[in-house]
Amino acid sequence: MTARQPRTIPQPKTFHVTSFGCQMNVYDGERMAELLSAEGMTAVGEREAADLVVLNTCHIREKATEKVYSDIGRLRRDDGTNPLIAVAGCVAQAEGAEIMARAPQVRVVVGPQAYHRLPAMVASAALGGRETETDMPAEAKFAALPKRRVSTPAAFLTIQEGCDKFCTYCVVPYTRGAEIARPYADLVDEALALVDGGAREITLLGQNVNAWAGEDPAGGAIGLAGLAAELAKIPDLARIRYTTSHPADMDDALIAAHGENPKLMPFLHLPVQSGNDRVLRAMNRSHSADSYLKIIERARSARPDLAVSGDFIVGFPGETEAEFADTLSLIDAVGYAQAYSFKYSPRPGTPAATMDGQVPPEVMDDRLKRLQAHLDRDQLAFNQASVGRRCTVLIERRGRQPGQWLGKSPWLQSVHCTDDLALGSLVEMDLIDAGPKSLTGRRV
Ligand code: SAH
Ligand code: SF4
Numbered sequence: 273m274t275a276r277q278p279r280t281i282p283q284p285k286t287f288h289v290t291s292f293g294c295q296m297n298v299y300d301g302e303r304m305a306e307l308l309s310a311e312g313m314t315a316v317g318e319r320e321a322a323d324l325v326v327l328n329t330c331h332i333r334e335k336a337t338e339k340v341y342s343d344i345g346r347l348r349r350d351d352g353t354n355p356l357i358a359v360a361g362c363v364a365q366a367e368g369a370e371i372m373a374r375a376p377q378v379r380v381v382v383g384p385q386a387y388h389r390l391p392a393m394v395a396s397a398a399l400g401g402r403e404t405e406t407d408m409p410a411e412a413k414f415a416a417l418p419k420r421r422v423s424t425p426a427a428f429l430t431i432q433e434g435c436d437k438f439c440t441y442c443v444v445p446y447t448r449g450a451e452i453a454r455p456y457a458d459l460v461d462e463a464l465a466l467v468d469g470g471a472r473e474i475t476l477l478g479q480n481v482n483a484w485a486g487e488d489p490a491g492g493a494i495g496l497a498g499l500a501a502e503l504a505k506i507p508d509l510a511r512i513r514y515t516t517s518h519p520a521d522m523d524d525a526l527i528a529a530h531g532e533n534p535k536l537m538p539f540l541h542l543p544v545q546s547g548n549d550r551v552l553r554a555m556n557r558s559h560s561a562d563s564y565l566k567i568i569e570r571a572r573s574a575r576p577d578l579a580v581s582g583d584f585i586v587g588f589p590g591e592t593e594a595e596f597a598d599t600l601s602l603i604d605a606v607g608y609a610q611a612y613s614f615k616y617s618p619r620p621g622t623p624a625a626t627m628d629g630q631v632p633p634e635v636m637d638d639r640l641k642r643l644q645a646h647l648d649r650d651q652l653a654f655n656q657a658s659v660g661r662r663c664t665v666l667i668e669r670r671g672r673q674p675g676q677w678l679g680k681s682p683w684l685q686s687v688h689c690t691d692d693l694a695l696g697s698l699v700e701m702d703l704i705d706a707g708p709k710s711l712t713g714r715r716v
């Protein structure tokens with residue numbers, strides 16, 4: 273028999289948050305850390321040293337979900353006891369009851385729209401309870417969160433949550449709930465706090481970030497372009513980015529903003545998933561390959577140096593070789609600066625999981641390999657074409673080698689340099705060398 277966790281344990285004094293999945297989870301992880309710090313707990317760098325471990329989980333693909341259970345197992349200490357374990361994020365939302373049943377050492381399950389309650393749940397779990405909270409929607413959470421206290425040179429700001437699109441393969445509408453947009457005034461406040469804390473770049477986040485809609489102080493209706501224009505007025509904020517956008521919500525104003533708002537970076541992450549219209553319809557994507565290409569074309573005419581990024585799924589149920597080849601053609605037509613690509617993963621409760629024509633794993637492996645060869649080729653070409661460019665690089669952190677810094681170009685490329693620089697500075701550089709994943713810069 274293994275040693276049992278005592279029913280009651282001392283209130284945790286130290287904590288560690290691990291976030292998996294998308295940037296919104298990274299943002300949520302930062303907010304949870306701020307909440308716990310505000311309660312007097314101390315963040316520690318190592319999980320092993322933490323009284324409380326928060327696993328902020330992702331449910332998007334099967335592999336991501338399995339990771340939660342193996343991570344829970346790995347938290348057990350040599351004496352058989354566990355830290356106080358809280359499972360947060362999208363797996364908590366989707367499989368909260370199952371986690372509680374499968375993993376008795378988990379004391380807290382909290383969904384992505386309910387984590388403002390985390391400190392209270394932890395306190396009561398330490399007294400011997402097991403707490404589950406998976407309420408939606410997100411408005412209450414944002415209202416209950418403390419003011420931002422920590423910032424990094426490049427910071428995230430969630431402006432929109434949830435998804436009403438219901439792509440047939442995707443769990444997000446179920447784990448994050450319906451689309452909500454945070455109010456304009458709250459976002460301006462949070463952006464100001466981030467900039468006060470040292471942020472020079474803010475990435476506006478949302479599952480459908482370009483579906484954001486709000487009202488400016490005069491009561492006028494604005495969208496993402498209007499919000500970005502307003503944030504651009506913050507003097508010390510140098511760069512604005514946004515992700516992830518949906519083709520159906522790329523309105524004229526946002527496309528035009530890429531040519532008009534100098535702080536909006538020349539980068540567009542616009543997932544397409546497939547280049548074949550039958551597959552796109554079966555996915556319930558409300559765009560065609562052609563309408564997607566038109567958006568890219570218009571965005572590029574607004575901002576000729578725009579770098580385009582995308583997401584792809586290979587092996588969606590029923591995808592034939594010829595349909596897959598359409599995706600390769602679309603990739604060749606766009607010329608992506610970077611991209612994410614995935615094998616289709618059937619997710620419980622989604623319509624695609626029970627569709628006919630599930631594609632065998634070895635076919636998916638082969639398609640993914642071929643797809644990534646096209647994407648890698650284009651990414652390297654994009655990086656190589658950047659050599660000789662002069663641009664501003666935001667210095668975000670130390671590199672691995674002594675004296676090395678890592679920053680980002682306007683086109684979201686990682687740039688290494690060894691000049692004597694300061695964290696958070698915006699440095700004029702010449703890009704002098706390129707590899708598949710990064711570039712080398714030299715201060716002008
Ligand atoms: N809201 C964003 C991103 C959602 S999740 C969008 O619509 O683009 C990020 C990416 O994960 C998706 O773009 C998609 O490419 C991938 N993805 C989502 N569900 C998946 C599944 N069941 N199997 C494989 N990839 C998936
Ligand atoms: Fe998922 Fe589609 Fe919504 Fe993106 S738009 S989160 S892929 S359902």
Ligand code: F3S
Pocket residue numbers: 292293294295296297329330331332361362443444447448479
């Ligand atoms: Fe994963 Fe949830 Fe983000 S499922 S990708 S953490 S919205």
